[in-house]
Amino acid sequence: MTQENCFHCGEPAIEGQRWTLDIDGEAKTMCCPACKAVAETIIGAGLKDYYRHRTALPEISPAQKRAASSEVREELKLYDSPAVQKSFVIQSHDKQSATHSAEAMLVIEGISCAACGWLIEHRLSQLEGINKATLNLSSHRLLVDWQVDDLRLSQILEEIHQLGYQAHPFSATKEEEKRQQEKKTAFRRLAVAGIATMQVMMISVPLYAGEANGIKEQYAFVLRMASLVFATAVVMFSARPFFSAAIRDLQTRHLTMDVPVSLAILLAYFSSVWSTFNDGPEVYFDSVCMFTFFLLTGRFFEMRARHRMNQAGNNLLDLMPNAAIKSTADGDVVIASEEIQQGDVLIIKPGQQIPADGEVLTGSSAVDEAALTGEYLPVTKQPGTALLAGTHNVESQLTMKVTATGADAQLNTIMRLMDRAQQEKPAIAILADRVSSWFVAAVLLTTLSVAGVWYFIAPEQAFWISLSVLVVTCHCALSLATPTALTAATASLREQGFLISKGHVLEGLNQVNRVVFDKTGTLTQGELTLETLILEDPQADKEKLISIAASLEQYSNHPIAKAFNQVKTLPCDDVQQIPAQGVQGQYLGDEYRIGRADFACPQHNLTPPMEDERQWLLLSKNQQPMLWIALNDSIRAGAKALIQQLRAHNIKVSVLTGDPSPAARKTCQELGIDDVYTGLSPQQKLEYAKQWQNEGDVLMMVGDGINDVPTLAGAEVAITIGSASDLAQTNADSIVTSGHLASLGAAMLKAKDTRRIIKQNIGWALLYNLIALPMAATGMIPPWAAALGMSFSSLIVVFNALRLLKKEADWHKAQLA
Amino acid sequence: MDIIYVLVPLSIALIAFAITVLFWAIKNGQFEDMDSPAHKILFDDDEHDPKPNSPKDDASQGSDHK
Numbered sequence: 001m002t003q004e005n006c007f008h009c010g011e012p013a014i015e016g017q018r019w020t021l022d023i024d025g026e027a028k029t030m031c032c033p034a035c036k037a038v039a040e041t042i043i044g045a046g047l048k049d050y051y052r053h054r055t056a057l058p059e060i061s062p063a064q065k066r067a068a069s070s071e072v073r074e075e076l077k078l079y080d081s082p083a084v085q086k087s088f089v090i091q092s093h094d095k096q097s098a099t100h101s102a103e104a105m106l107v108i109e110g111i112s113c114a115a116c117g118w119l120i121e122h123r124l125s126q127l128e129g130i131n132k133a134t135l136n137l138s139s140h141r142l143l144v145d146w147q148v149d150d151l152r153l154s155q156i157l158e159e160i161h162q163l164g165y166q167a168h169p170f171s172a173t174k175e176e177e178k179r180q181q182e183k184k185t186a187f188r189r190l191a192v193a194g195i196a197t198m199q200v201m202m203i204s205v206p207l208y209a210g211e212a213n214g215i216k217e218q219y220a221f222v223l224r225m226a227s228l229v230f231a232t233a234v235v236m237f238s239a240r241p242f243f244s245a246a247i248r249d250l251q252t253r254h255l256t257m258d259v260p261v262s263l264a265i266l267l268a269y270f271s272s273v274w275s276t277f278n279d280g281p282e283v284y285f286d287s288v289c290m291f292t293f294f295l296l297t298g299r300f301f302e303m304r305a306r307h308r309m310n311q312a313g314n315n316l317l318d319l320m321p322n323a324a325i326k327s328t329a330d331g332d333v334v335i336a337s338e339e340i341q342q343g344d345v346l347i348i349k350p351g352q353q354i355p356a357d358g359e360v361l362t363g364s365s366a367v368d369e370a371a372l373t374g375e376y377l378p379v380t381k382q383p384g385t386a387l388l389a390g391t392h393n394v395e396s397q398l399t400m401k402v403t404a405t406g407a408d409a410q411l412n413t414i415m416r417l418m419d420r421a422q423q424e425k426p427a428i429a430i431l432a433d434r435v436s437s438w439f440v441a442a443v444l445l446t447t448l449s450v451a452g453v454w455y456f457i458a459p460e461q462a463f464w465i466s467l468s469v470l471v472v473t474c475h476c477a478l479s480l481a482t483p484t485a486l487t488a489a490t491a492s493l494r495e496q497g498f499l500i501s502k503g504h505v506l507e508g509l510n511q512v513n514r515v516v517f518d519k520t521g522t523l524t525q526g527e528l529t530l531e532t533l534i535l536e537d538p539q540a541d542k543e544k545l546i547s548i549a550a551s552l553e554q555y556s557n558h559p560i561a562k563a564f565n566q567v568k569t570l571p572c573d574d575v576q577q578i579p580a581q582g583v584q585g586q587y588l589g590d591e592y593r594i595g596r597a598d599f600a601c602p603q604h605n606l607t608p609p610m611e612d613e614r615q616w617l618l619l620s621k622n623q624q625p626m627l628w629i630a631l632n633d634s635i636r637a638g639a640k641a642l643i644q645q646l647r648a649h650n651i652k653v654s655v656l657t658g659d660p661s662p663a664a665r666k667t668c669q670e671l672g673i674d675d676v677y678t679g680l681s682p683q684q685k686l687e688y689a690k691q692w693q694n695e696g697d698v699l700m701m702v703g704d705g706i707n708d709v710p711t712l713a714g715a716e717v718a719i720t721i722g723s724a725s726d727l728a729q730t731n732a733d734s735i736v737t738s739g740h741l742a743s744l745g746a747a748m749l750k751a752k753d754t755r756r757i758i759k760q761n762i763g764w765a766l767l768y769n770l771i772a773l774p775m776a777a778t779g780m781i782p783p784w785a786a787a788l789g790m791s792f793s794s795l796i797v798v799f800n801a802l803r804l805l806k807k808e809a810d811w812h813k814a815q816l817a
Numbered sequence: 818m819d820i821i822y823v824l825v826p827l828s829i830a831l832i833a834f835a836i837t838v839l840f841w842a843i844k845n846g847q848f849e850d851m852d853s854p855a856h857k858i859l860f861d862d863d864e865h866d867p868k869p870n871s872p873k874d875d876a877s878q879g880s881d882h883k
Contacts, residue, residue, distance in 0.1 A: 053859065114856030137853040184843050191839055199832060219821055226825045230832075 006031035008039045008164075010057040023048065038164040045123050054115035076154045076161065078323040079169070084336050085153065088169040100148040101131060106157075109166040111140050116165070123163060127151060141170055179307050190300050193238040193293040196230040200286045203227050207283075217279070224276040227285035235269050239292045241299075257482075260443065265291060271467055282464050287472070298483045302503055324355040327399065344402045348393045356389045357404035364579050365395040366558055370526075370705065377528075377615070378559060380580045390706075394558060395579045414682050414709060418731065421686055421714030446770050472769055472790070480794055481761030484801035489754040492805045497738025498747045505733045508717040509751035511698045515646055516689060516711070518703035519657035519664055522721060523671060524633040526704070528563040532630035534609050545627045548572070549594050549619045552583040560615070563631050582617070594619045594629075601625050614663065635671065636721075638741030643672050645745045652697070656685045658707050682707040689714055702744070704728055719744065750804065757804055761797045768793045 007021070007028035019030045021039055030036040042050055078084060089104040111117065117135040120142065124133035129150030135142045144156060160167045203223050210220055242265065245258035268284040268291075275283050325347040326335050332347060337355045340346070345361065348354055354367070366378035369391045378394050381387065387400050451466040490500050500506065517523050535542060550567035553560070555575045572592070575585035582595015593600040597607065600620035608616035609628055619627040646653050653675065655668050660679030668676045677688060689699055689711045701708070701715035705728060712718040712731045720732040722739055729735060736743045772789050842848065 114853075114859070117853060117856065135853065136850040137856060138850065187843055187848060188840060191843075192836060195832060195836060199828075216818075219818065222821055222825050226829060229829055 004029045006035050007051075008035040035164075038162065041162045042119065042123075045126060047119055047122055050115050050119045053118065054113050056113040076157045078154075078334050079157060080152050080154045081323070081334055081336075084323045084334075086336065087338070089153070091148070101145060102148050102153070103132075103143070103145045104153065105170040106142045106144065106160075106167040107170045108135070108140050108142050108160065109168070110164060111135075111137070119163060120160060120165065123159060124156065127156070127159065130156075142167070182303065183307060186296070186300050186303055189238040189241070190293070190296045193234050193289060193296050196234045196238075197286075197289040197293045200227045200230050200289045204286050221276070224283055224285075227283060228273060228276055231269060231272070231285035231288045234289050234292050235265065238296060239265055242292075242295070261291075261295065267467065280464075282468065284467075294480075294483075298487070302501075325349075340402055340405050342402055342405060346400050346402060348387075348398045348400060350393055350396050352393055354387050354389055354391050354393060354400070356402045358387050358400040358402040360385050360387060361399045361401050363396060363398035365393055365398050366580065368392040368394050368559065395556075395577070414706060417683060417686060417710035418713040421710045442766060446766065450770070480797050481765050481801075482758050484798050485754055485757045485761060485804060488801045488804040489750050492807060493743075493747050493750055494737075496746045496807055497736060497740060497743035499735045499737050500733070500747075501735075502733040505717060505747075506751045506754050508698075508733075509700070509748050510755055512651065512700040512717055512748075514652040514654065514692055514697040515700045515702065516692075516715065517653070517655045517673075518701075518705065518708045519655055519659055519668065520633065521704040522702050522708075523636055523639050523655070524667065525636055527633065528560060528615065528631040529634050530563050530629060531614065531632040531634075532610070532628075534628040534630075536625045536627065540626060542627070544570075545619055546629075548587055548592050549617075549627070549629065551575075551587070552585050552592060552594050555585075556583050560617070560631065590621050591623070592619065592621055593623070612663070612666075633667075635667070636739070636741055638743075638745070640671055642741040642745045645748070647672070649748070654688075654692075656680055656688055656711070658682075658685075658705075682710050686710040686714055746807070754804060757800060761800055764793070764800075765797060 007023075008030055019036045020027045021030060021036050021043075022028075023039070023043060028039075030039060042048060085102075085104075089102050091100065091102045093100050108120065114137060117137045121133050121135050124130050124144065129147045130144065131147065132145035133142065142160075146153075146156065157167050203226055206215070207220065207223050207227075209215070210223075239262075242258050242262045246262035249259055265288055268288050271280075272283040272285050272288070274280060323334055324337055324340055325332050326340070327345045327347050340356050344356075346355065346358070350365065360381050360383050362383060364380070364382050367381050367387065368378045369388060381398065386403075387398075389404075447466045451462050454462040454465050486503070486506060489506055493500060520526050530546075533542060533546065535545075546564075547568050547570050550564035551569040551572045552575060553564045554569055556577050570587060572585040572587045575583060577583050578595070578599065581599040582593060584591065584593040586592070594617055597616070597618045598605075600618040601623050603623060604625065606618065606625060608618075608630070610630070612630075615631040617629040617631065618625055619629065643653055653673050655673050655676045657664050657676070657678055658680055664678045665676050668674075677684075680688070685708065689701065692699060693714075698717075699715040700717040700719065701711050702719045702721075703709075703712055704721045708720075709728055709731050712720070712728060717734075718732040719734050719736060720728045722735055722737040734747070768789075772793070
């Protein structure tokens with residue numbers, strides 16, 4: 001048996017299930033008809049360079065495997081209706097040339113590298129009627145502009161689908177627009193500060209040369225005036241965020257770093273203005289500009305990281321489908337989701353999303369509610385049971401009656417809970433902010449004492465010496481000492497699989513005294529795997545039986561089937577899926593059934609061989625029991641070690657889960673956690689969190705599902721796993737991108753080191769400037785020595801911060817494991 | 818050296834103009850996507866493919882659109 005991988009998607013192509021395609025005279029193996037169809041499309045369009053250029057394999061979702069079906073084509077036709085297009089397509093009519101074109105923004109799923117973007121853009125450009133097709137690789141958004149008379153939107157979507165990607169409509173929410181504005185304004189401020197810095201530094205050269213060799217007063221004045229103009233632009237425009245933040249701080253009597261920063265900038269600026277017009281000795285315009293520029297740069301990158309996390313998780317609209325099928329007296333009609341009203345009867349086909357809250361009228365199916373509850377096992381739905389908007393219908397067609405729409409749906413209730421939790425969230429006092437309280441005091445004290453001392457020695461120099469101490473100390477300490485440490489720590493953690501997007505996380509990790517975990521998908525992988533196999537007849541061929549089980553399960557849409565994905569399959573005939581029971585089929589003349597015990601062997605009254613709460617399946621041959629299979633959710637890598645580490649640091653550990661089964665409690669106990677609360681709704685989770693916060697705990701919440709979102713929003717530090725739902729990722733402060741919980745352990749250790757290094761840096765900055773500056777100002781040290789000393793001191797601070805780049809020993813161990 | 822009275826204000830004016838143009842570019846969305854163009858240049862040198870179903874040729878310079 002040779003192991004071959006599919007040429008297109010890289011998945012193993014199982015022997016007996018291989019398709020081949022002739023590419024450039026060579027026969028390439030594909031794993032399924034879907035991959036072959038996609039490859040044919042790509043080659044047929046003359047775009048086979050895609051395979052040469054791509055740097056990553058495509059992300060194939062199970063939906064792709066149905067790519068060639070006409071069902072999908074029907075679904076895509078829904079997007080041609082004007083009602084659906086109203087919300088995301090911009091139409092424009094050109095009166096002069098009498099043409100009608102339309103523009104839409106689509107979000108593309110499945111992009112794994114730059115070649116994907118190239119592929120999509122080129123393929124679409126080949127279509128007649130396309131005016132423009134531009135893909136933004138970082139946000140995965142495609143802008144299409146097309147002639148309405150020549151091309152339909154559904155055709156565009158189908159082309160994209162045939163290439164192996166999925167397109168959804170994109171509709172900017174208010175948050176998205178606000179973010180765009182924020183980004184543009186921040187960039188403008190940054191650009192002005194940067195340009196001003198360069199100009200003022202350039203002007204400083206003749207000014208300093210003039211101080212050494214002599215310069216005519218008038219010329220010095222002109223140069224100083226020029227610096228003044230640039231610095232004014234910076235102070236009035238670029239530095240404004242610091243001032244507004246400082247004013248807000250003073251009003252709320254809560255000191256943050258913005259107060260000393262604003263103080264330093266304003267003091268330096270106004271004293272330099274006075275100096276310009278009164279022929280004073282020093283101007284500090286270069287300090288003002290550079291200081292602002294450095295600080296803005298740090299904040300700009302932090303903002304970009306935050307936005308990227310928010311963008312990658314799409315807007316809530318993506319969870320709710322845009323169109324639905326309504327059953328009326330005149331037949332089935334497609335309507336936009338906005339038009340759904342209470343009392344409507346809707347048809348939900350398998351694989352579709354449920355567009356509103358309601359009740360099942362006819363049909364029996366399994367519904368995947370993972371998006372809302374985080375539990376991966378679908379829930380059986382019979383007539384009379386409730387359905388929730390945003391969940392997926394997995395098995396077979398259902399008819400439902402709508403009971404709540406839009407704003408009243410459960411999904412939006414969660415959103416509202418989340419908004420409120422966010423507003424009431426207690427703020428973490430960032431180390432830099434706490435430091436600034438005593439920093440302001442320390443700097444003022446230092447400055448005053450310097451002023452006092454020099455007043456007696458050389459009174460006319462006292463003011464300028466004190467000012468230089470203040471300005472330079474602030475600069476060094478606030479723009480070098482703290483930011484470099486935070487940047488180094490963040491970068492190191494990113495490589496260790498922990499992505500931070502909010503500034504307070506590193507300090508917050510230090511203050512946390514209780515960690516709250518969600519169970520499914522967080523402490524566990526969130527997927528079913530084959531755990532135990534027990535043969536009824538010890539003589540039987542276990543391998544063959546497993547293969548038969550897998551062959552039957554591959555026809556099922558139920559998530560249980562995913563557990564069998566890696567198993568080799570055999571050809572079976574006449575396979576039928578019985579909802580909520582199992583799958584049956586024929587192999588070599590025998591009838592095999594797999595599923596519930598009473599379905600597999602109706603005559604016998606069998607129970608699983610082991611008394612536990614795992615998911616048991618029975619495989620039967622001609623209704624005789626053959627093999628018991630137990631499925632379980634495996635524990636996430638690093639979970640146990642992390643719990644031990646938390647315990648060692650005296651941090652309380654709790655679990656809040658939506659899983660109501662006793663197995664949940666057992667899984668947690670295996671990990672060493674006793675404080676477990678099961679069967680909770682999102683609201684109840686939030687209530688527990690609030691209760692603990694009221695008792696004085698600082699919470700870190702680790703979760704992955706939408707049902708965790710309100711608690712994530714309300715906790716001081718919110719962490720998700722990389723595989724989490726988009727909404728959870730958007731509301732979290734950090735993501736464990738590696739999927740391995742050792743990354744979180746590394747983050748907690750790193751946070752302690754960061755705090756230590758920041759304190760060292762600030763202490764050094766204060767001490768050095770206190771001594772060196774006055775000495776330099778009065779000529780005790782030659783200027784070049786002072787300049788050298790300053791650079792050296794800054795380097796020391798930076799190198800000290802670089803110590804944070806070291807990775808944890810545990811991380812290396814985890815990598816090797 | 819009196820020319821400095823002309824040159825310095827002139828350079829300030831030039832910078833002001835440069836910043837104005839920069840602001841226009843930001844507003845126009847030129848800085849929206851700073852990652853894709855870096856990748857796009859890698860592919861275009863190999864454009865030899867036949868266009869099987871595209872009689873419309875001004876669409877063939879796909880990635881130059883903006």
